[in-house]
Amino acid sequence: MDKTAEEIMDTGNFKTGLIMEGGAMRGMFTAGIMDVFMENDIHFDGAAGISAGAIFGCNYKSHQIGRAIRYNKKYGRDPRYCSIWSLIKTGDLYGVDFCYHKIPEKLDVFDRVTFERNPMEFYVGATDVATGRIAFHNCMDGREKDIEWMRASASMPFVSRPVKIDGRLYLDGGITDPVPYKHMEKLGYNRNVIILTQPKGYQKKEHNPRLIKSLLRKYPAVAEAMINRPKVYNRQMQEILEREESGTSLVIRPPESLGISRTENNPSELEWVYQTGRVEAKKRLSEVKKFLQM
Secondary structure (H helix, E strand, O other): OOOOOOHOOOOOOEEEEEEEEOOOOHHHHHHHHHHHHHOOOOOOEEEEEEEEHOOOOHHHHOOOOOOHHHHHHHHOOOOOOOHHHHHHHHHHOOHHHEEEHHHHHOOOOOHHHHHHHOEEEEEEEEEEOOOOEEEEEEEEOOOOHHHHHHHHHOOOOOOOOOOEOOEEEEEEEHHOOOOOOOHHHOOOOOEEEEEEOOOOOOOOOOOOOHHHHHHOOOOHHHHHHHHHHHHHHHHHHHHHHHHHHHEEEEOOOOOOHHHHHHHOHHHHHHHHHHHHHHHHHHHHHHHHHHHHOO
């Protein structure tokens, strides 16, 4: 059974967590919030990210302010980054070599040293293709295996190949666990800041089950998870609202729909979403500090 709000609070000790929803380029909203937090020396005991929340959220542990918005604006229109050309040529809409090797290793270097030295735990979740269930990995050093888990977490169905890790195949964690607050609560994180990328009241609509089963016929467990995804997501939004209203979690979400596509590559649009996140973070800054210190 799920813990009640009172049970979550009644622990004696607090562990603070940062929990980040995915949403592809809506993740620039999260990036704006993260940067304001880092600029104001806000620290967490642990963090968890799904999909875009994983691949952008890793910059919190490496403490690289501005990195996520910077490389997305600079390379977003490069066909090696994201394009139909990449999808046709490689099977991945987002080019694996360019996104997960050339950028972090050469073009906008990911600070693995700081990532490894930072004691904050950083969990990413991906969907096990065989079981249709979520699996989590604690990224500790930011090296090859951690990067593969981040890639798996963000590998969207239909436009990505499954990622093979330790003999198992994985796809987007958002299929099965869009916002991983329960995972963090089970680990003892009982004072969590949750960043959502959809406005309050947003509900996912059901899709055509027959179409999903047809498109994902090679992966029936993933197809079932995709069919159930709207129910899972909508239930999570209700549970998060309950945590917010009880004061056990602090939730930051866009004031309205961000109005961009998942693959948005217009630098000005990305900057607008990023700045929207910064504005919301600054509005809530004193509240966040008080919440984490209680």
